[in-house]
Amino acid sequence: MRSSVLRSVKTLAKPAGARGYSSESVPDRKVAVLGAAGGIGQPLALLMKLNPLVSRLALYDIANTPGVAADVGHINTRSEVAGYMGNDQLGQALEDSDVVIIPAGVPRKPGMTRDDLFNINAGIVKDLCSAIAKYCPNAIVNMISNPVNSTVPIAAEVFKKAGTYNEKKLFGVTTLDVVRAKTFYAGKANVNVAEVNVPVVGGHAGITILPLFSQATPKANLADEDIKALTKRTQDGGTEVVEAKAGKGSATLSMAYAGAIFADACLKGLNGVPDVVECSFVQSTVTELPFFASKVRLGKNGVEEVLGLGPLSDFEQEGLEKLNPTFHIRKLFQILQFFRKCCTCCSWHQLFGCFSLE
Ligand SMILES: NC(=O)c1ccc[n+]([C@@H]2O[C@H](COP(=O)([O-])OP(=O)(O)OC[C@H]3O[C@@H](n4cnc5c(N)ncnc54)[C@H](O)[C@@H]3O)[C@@H](O)[C@H]2O)c1
Numbered sequence: 001m002r003s004s005v006l007r008s009v010k011t012l013a014k015p016a017g018a019r020g021y022s023s024e025s026v027p028d029r030k031v032a033v034l035g036a037a038g039g040i041g042q043p044l045a046l047l048m049k050l051n052p053l054v055s056r057l058a059l060y061d062i063a064n065t066p067g068v069a070a071d072v073g074h075i076n077t078r079s080e081v082a083g084y085m086g087n088d089q090l091g092q093a094l095e096d097s098d099v100v101i102i103p104a105g106v107p108r109k110p111g112m113t114r115d116d117l118f119n120i121n122a123g124i125v126k127d128l129c130s131a132i133a134k135y136c137p138n139a140i141v142n143m144i145s146n147p148v149n150s151t152v153p154i155a156a157e158v159f160k161k162a163g164t165y166n167e168k169k170l171f172g173v174t175t176l177d178v179v180r181a182k183t184f185y186a187g188k189a190n191v192n193v194a195e196v197n198v199p200v201v202g203g204h205a206g207i208t209i210l211p212l213f214s215q216a217t218p219k220a221n222l223a224d225e226d227i228k229a230l231t232k233r234t235q236d237g238g239t240e241v242v243e244a245k246a247g248k249g250s251a252t253l254s255m256a257y258a259g260a261i262f263a264d265a266c267l268k269g270l271n272g273v274p275d276v277v278e279c280s281f282v283q284s285t286v287t288e289l290p291f292f293a294s295k296v297r298l299g300k301n302g303v304e305e306v307l308g309l310g311p312l313s314d315f316e317q318e319g320l321e322k323l324n325p326t327f328h329i330r331k332l333f334q335i336l337q338f339f340r341k342c343c344t345c346c347s348w349h350q351l352f353g354c355f356s357l358e
């Protein structure tokens with residue numbers, strides 16, 4: 001048992017010796033986790049502590065971080081761990097960060113949509129991003145807090161207002177959709193899950209999550225009905241967990257795993273490892289939507305290239321057409337309302353410039 005856990009941890013955290021640099025030359029990298037005492041934050045802190053690419057790990061939350069930091073800090077891996085609690089310590093937590101991961105915010109309960117989290121989480125994200133703009137404006141930001149389809153554009157607006165926006169460094173973390181699509185596909189196709197690849201594009205809510213099973217590898221001859229069912233299960237994966245947890249929150253462990261995979265990819269990109277590609281929700285021209293998840297090549301400056309969708313099946317093309325209005329209408333109105341309430345200097349003109357209904 002112990003050795004298999006260690007083996008998977010090694011695979012997740014493998015230094016990129018074989019992929020571009022030796023473990024002796026791994027540069028120093030500071031990673032900050034905001035919301036580090038939460039359901040995602042704690043296992044994510046553990047996984048980042050196991051990552052040999054991290055030299056400093058800053059754990060920030062509004063409560064309980066000293067305990068989490070003391071606990072994680074006893075693990076005998078490379079990084080130095082420090083806990084920071086409360087707004088007064090946020091600046092210190094962020095200073096010199098290369099990557100900031102944000103799982104701060106409230107999770108869903110059964111019967112809620114991710115949009116129902118907007119009012120609380122938009123405010124949390126806005127405050128945290130204002131601090132990022134001040135204390136580590138060049139950091140890569142990995143946004144986990146929901147609704148990702150809206151928290152990412154909000155973060156972009158906050159950074160624009162602060163004059164620090166770099167579209168190459170802002171990522172909505174959609175890796176859990178990919179993790180789920182891989183797991184469900186491997187089960188149905190009866191193939192080794194470790195070898196499976198499935199791009200998932202669009203966004204991170206309901207039908208905006210669009211897995212491209214026609215591009216899944218290894219290839220399997222699945223019936224149309226099976227593809228439909230896999231697509232629906234991937235789109236409803238978050239709700240499946242929310243319902244199973246029956247009021248005790250949403251996905252935390254699988255999300256921490258997904259968040260650790262994505263942060264590891266960002267670190268590899270920063271360190272110059274070639275051909276690091278993950279799906280992520282980023283500023284995009286792949287469709288007419290201003291932010292869109294697709295495969296992204298990661299590099300020393302964050303996004304190196306936003307990759308196109310590739311060939312779609314008729315079913316996927318239909319899914320793509322359906323997701324556009326959902327995105328536009330919900331997201332636009334939420335974000336407009338938020339900035340009207342909270343940000344008097346953000347004019348309607350600026351907002352329509354960013355989120356126009358094309
Ligand atoms: N992107 C995804 O795929 C994905 C997957 C799962 C969950 N999520 C989202 O992640 C968020 C967190 O989920 P969770 O289960 O960890 O919730 P949780 O309630 O267990 O933890 C959230 C943590 O955030 C902290 N927090 C609140 N306000 C803060 C602030 N201003 N600064 C710093 N920390 C603050 C809380 O103290 C708490 O420790 C939710 O919004 C959830 O919907 C996203």
Ligand SMILES: O=C(O)C[C@H](O)C(=O)O
Binds near residue numbers: 146239
């Ligand atoms: O579903 C949720 O509310 C959490 C997360 O977005 C998920 O996909 O698990």
